[in-house]
Amino acid sequence: xxxxxxxxxxxxxxxxxxxxxxxxxMFTLGLRExxxxxxxxxxxxxxxxxVLLAMAGFRLVARHDQIPVKPIRAGTVSGALxxxxxxxxxxxxxxxxxxxxxxxxxxxxxxxxxxxxGAWLHEKARRRFHWSRHSCVD
Amino acid sequence: MNxxxxxxxxxxxxxxxxxxxxxxxxxxxxVSGVLARFTRVGEELEFDRGVAAVTxxxxxxxxxxxxxxxxxxxxxxxxxxxxxxTAAPPGATAAAGxxxxxxxxxxxGRACAPVPPLGAHFTFLAMxxxxxxxxxxxxxxxxxxxxxDLPARIAGGPGNLGVLAGxxxxxxxxxxxxxxxxxxxxxxxxxxxxxxxxVSTGVYFATAVATALLLSGMNG
Amino acid sequence: xxxxxxxxxxxxxxxxxxxxxKVWQDHYCMDKFQECNRFQLAHxxxxxxxxxxxxxxxxxxxxx
Numbered sequence: 001x002x003x004x005x006x007x008x009x010x011x012x013x014x015x016x017x018x019x020x021x022x023x024x025x026m027f028t029l030g031l032r033e034x035x036x037x038x039x040x041x042x043x044x045x046x047x048x049x050x051v052l053l054a055m056a057g058f059r060l061v062a063r064h065d066q067i068p069v070k071p072i073r074a075g076t077v078s079g080a081l082x083x084x085x086x087x088x089x090x091x092x093x094x095x096x097x098x099x100x101x102x103x104x105x106x107x108x109x110x111x112x113x114x115x116x117x118g119a120w121l122h123e124k125a126r127r128r129f130h131w132s133r134h135s136c137v138d
Numbered sequence: 139m140n141x142x143x144x145x146x147x148x149x150x151x152x153x154x155x156x157x158x159x160x161x162x163x164x165x166x167x168x169v170s171g172v173l174a175r176f177t178r179v180g181e182e183l184e185f186d187r188g189v190a191a192v193t194x195x196x197x198x199x200x201x202x203x204x205x206x207x208x209x210x211x212x213x214x215x216x217x218x219x220x221x222x223x224t225a226a227p228p229g230a231t232a233a234a235g236x237x238x239x240x241x242x243x244x245x246x247g248r249a250c251a252p253v254p255p256l257g258a259h260f261t262f263l264a265m266x267x268x269x270x271x272x273x274x275x276x277x278x279x280x281x282x283x284x285x286x287d288l289p290a291r292i293a294g295g296p297g298n299l300g301v302l303a304g305x306x307x308x309x310x311x312x313x314x315x316x317x318x319x320x321x322x323x324x325x326x327x328x329x330x331x332x333x334x335x336x337v338s339t340g341v342y343f344a345t346a347v348a349t350a351l352l353l354s355g356m357n358g
Numbered sequence: 359x360x361x362x363x364x365x366x367x368x369x370x371x372x373x374x375x376x377x378x379x380k381v382w383q384d385h386y387c388m389d390k391f392q393e394c395n396r397f398q399l400a401h402x403x404x405x406x407x408x409x410x411x412x413x414x415x416x417x418x419x420x421x422x
């Protein structure tokens with residue numbers, strides 16, 4: 001668990017997923033820089049390629065494994081909307097925010113504080129309004 | 139400067155990590171859920187104690203306790219082959235021998251491991267931070283701003299941090315609401331073609347693109 | 359019709375380990391899973407205590 005954490009942190013940092021400009025370039029599809037180019041699409045292709053490799057990998061070595069399912073639930077779309085907006089604004093998904101902290105980017109503390117507050121707020125709301133949990137086993 | 143991985147390097151690394159994490163740890167790779175645990179430490183520690191009560195114990199004692207509970211619930215059930223007691227459920231394989239694990243549920247492949255204890259999860263998150271530190275130190279870029287300027291409209295001054303915190307709030311709430319982040323949904327979930335993940339990933343990506351284009355338009 | 363949670367339910371895998379425990383699976387997981395306390399809690403959106411048996415009793419190993 002520790003080693004995969006380290007590997008993920010290194011990958012996120014080396015890939016540029018913890019760099020606001022790179023993430024912004026990924027999300028603007030290079031359009032603000034005179035059209036898509038290989039460098040503008042670097043992260044996009046990286047992510048897309050990773051998904052394809054993961055698909056292939058899972059089929060090859062884990063075809064019958066019982067990976068927990070993720071069905072579409074009430075919060076799937078709305079949650080994703082909020083997450084997408086937040087990611088574009090901060091340039092960080094949760095993993096990237098932690099990596100940014102490691103890279104000595106003090107501003108990431110603000111991002112992380114927000115993420116933790118958001119998660120905390122969600123749980124409060126979930127109990128108050130009786131939303132369902134996403135998983136029954138964790 | 140482009141000291142970043144080429145697209146295929148990123149693809150290989152993330153793809154391998156996603157599948158490797160499942161094969162080695164038997165948990166789906168994801169970060170938002172792990173991070174969220176630390177907003178309710180007391181409850182999570184209690185939950186961990188419950189997990190330990192069934193996993194971290196002497197196997198013989200566990201079996202004895204299980205048998206006792208079984209007796210209490212169902213009365214006397216011996217170790218005899220089960221096919222005389224109940225009809226085989228649909229999809230069952232031929233009756234297993236008495237000492238073999240019950241095969242009727244067609245349990246193939248690896249099962250998901252129980253939730254790791256909070257300590258292990260903390261290590262995972264700490265190593266994410268360490269990974270960033272390692273690369274930054276190697277690059278000699280430790281502590282260098284947030285990486286490329288935030289749009290002029292929201293860059294500079296204390297308002298900057300407010301925007302980041304606000305954006306972070308969206309990320310924290312949103313990932314909790316949709317049940318995953320770029321790793322959990324984007325990599326693991328889509329890698330397994332999970333419906334919730336496919337929808338989430340599509341929506342968050344489209345929203346991120348729209349937001350980013352909006353922001354860059356604001357930059358003037 | 360079996361309970362949809364069998365892939366991730368820690369008790370389901372526990373029951374797989376000895377044939378004498380199969381009776382739990384036969385009664386709950388494979389048949390009357392809606393009577394299972396774990397299923398009911400999960401369905402209500404609540405977190406399921408990891409050591410809760412389908413009949414609501416808690417599995418607690420007494421230290422020797």
